Amino acid sequence: MNSNSALAGLLQLVAASGGLVSTRIRIQKEAFLLALKGCLNFRAENFSYHHFGPFSRQLSETLKFAVSAGLxxxxxxxxxxxxxxxxxxxxxxxxxxxxxxxxxPNEVLNYVTAMNKEHWRSLELAATVAYLGRTKGLSREAAFTAAKELKPDTVPYAEEAKKVLQTLAI
Known part of the structure; x- marks a missing residue:
């Protein structure tokens, strides 16, 4: 993903969210989940595991640039x-x-609308489960077990996280 497509993807994500995204964690997790769907020029391979789950340094830098550029x-x-x-x-x-x-695309608007209805902890857990499944080859059940062990604060959001993954068909 080059910097122009990363910028366009980020701005489209915020626009699809009604012009506002609260928390950097939400941006990172929504971008990762959209990457798994092949949406908005985000690429799953640009994400690595971090404290709050999948994290893209490139996306973080693009976010800083967008702020400094007045976008x-x-x-x-x-x-x-x-x-x-x-x-x-x-x-x-x-x-x-x-x-x-x-x-x-309407499909992206639908995905973002669905994700925006969920607490950021639900997205954190859903993205971590998907990341562990993708990178470690874990089954969905094993990925949930591992993610909940890594992130005990997300345990109360497990049902919502499952709903996110089901809605996005990930």
Missing amino acids: LEEKEEAFSETTQRYSYYITESARKFLEEVNAI
Whole structure:
């Protein structure tokens, strides 16, 4: 994925989310799940395992570039006493950029709409399960078991994570 297609994919993801994506974790997990579907120029091989599941340094760098270029607006808020949460809003400059890119396919809009209904922890678990299945060759059940051991905070979201994977047919 070259930097222009990564940028277009990121902006299309935020646009498909109604112009706002809350948390970097959500962006990373949605992008990974879309990569598994072959959507928005995201590539699953650009993701490696990180604390919150599949993570793409390239996507992280593209996000920073989009903010510095004025294509996305970043808002920071306190998430807890020790952590911050970042939300990203599409700007008018990004809308103009996207006018030159192909329209977002309805299938992608449906996927993003479905993912946006779920808690980010559900996406974290779903993406981790899919990642472990893909990279370790684990069955769905074994991947869920491994993911829940790696990420005990996601255990209450297991049913929602299964729903995400089923909805996306991953």
